[in-house]
Amino acid sequence: MVDIQLIRENPEMVKEAVAKKKCDPKLVDKLFRIDEEWRAKTVALDQLKADQNLVNKELARGQTEELLSKAQILKKRVSELEEEYTKLEHKRKELFEKIPNVPFVNVPVGKDETENKILREVGKKPEFDFTPKEYFSLGEELGLINTKKAGEITGSRFGYLMREAALMEFALVRLAYDVALPHGFIPVIPPVMIRGEVYEEMGRLAGDQKEERYHLGKDDLYLIGSAEHTMGPLHRGEVLEKESLPRRYIGFSTCFRREAGTYGKDTKGILRVHQFDKVEFFSFTTPEKSEEEHQFLLSLQEELMQKLELPYRVVEVCTGDMGWTDARQYDIEAWFPAEGKYRETHSCSNTTDFQARGVNTKYKTEKGKKELVHMLNATAFSQRPILAIIENNQTKDGTVKIPKALQEFVGKKEIQGIQ
């Protein structure tokens, strides 16, 4: 949720900021107006209720016909006003749902991913003296990926991850936890379903994100799209001690995404699927420290990529491509040599107080005042790096070398396929 105070005090600034995120600035004007109306109605209603309370107190002392009829009239007026008030409140809430987080002023402005700012390229791209295969055909040959059967059993955009690929997933999870734990991250396996109310508070049903969610009608629950979604509310309605910040969690969960509106994209393979597993970092910190924490999370992500010896680049995501809840976002993209492209494997977001406001997580300052925390989320590992490993580490004779960091967990150095 955006800070209404910010809109009241400086609507032009919010309009400008939000427009960069491809949000219609007129919505801010609209919210500004509705908010004014809502406030006026609040004053009127509160006054009427105060009158009503007064009469009720008199009635408690002794009843007269006159008082009683006065009370009845007041009751009617209150319920009329209340109806108008509720309408305004709904409108106001709807508008909140349409306004994304305000990006930091120094975020690169752009319309889509082509305008993301490349910060650095790291690692050496592999050179092949043969034509490298794309991960999915090689993965299929080696018995690591089966999308045909998955299509038959479940549908398109699902896959079986098998043999060493399945083992590599566990290895990645282990590696992520091993790197994170010394930094004080609390390990967690969160629920993969969430109530709509909390999902809204996390700003994850807002805008067109609702289309992206699976909803279980019978139980009125949503399947989460990321562990972020149920880790963020871990301190819902709580006031944290400042000394306990930053509070860091690392969670593993399966993620579910409808991938609405991506029909043509990445239809081959399992880069874009409806269900995948992911390890996620999540931090709660103070507003002063959130940019620093953001950099820290990014550095952890890079450390993980370097441990896998994968060539990657870091981009700062431009305003038009950023997430709904983000004030700043970095992506890490791994090199896919056969495709000849970098593809996103990690993202790292500072949501500032946007989610904290919704989920009502605060901390106590030195002066004893309560302020909203800042919340950050970042990918540790998803299944995508496995695909990058397959494509980058292939050899001329069709095998795949397993990165040193994973060899112990997988129990071998090379994937040779089904003999």
Place this chain on the structure above:
RNA sequence: GGAAGCGUGCCUGAGUGGUUGAAAGGGCUUGUCUUGAAAACAAGUAGAUCAGAAAUGGUCUCGAAGGUUCGAAUCCUUCCGCUUCCGCCA
């Protein structure tokens, strides 16, 4: 899935229609006392929101949402959560 019970402030716990936003105790904070601490005594101690420059004032909140009533923590309905017993189950 069946049966029963329960959900009040930081905690325990009173409160079954009217100065109850909520007794009492504990905890916590501050002060007095003390060389210091403890004890004792005194005072303070919910959040959200609106108006206001502020002081302050209003409104709302006793699991949640509706309803009855002039008036609800208290009555009714639905939902959620928890506990116990049975069934099922990794």
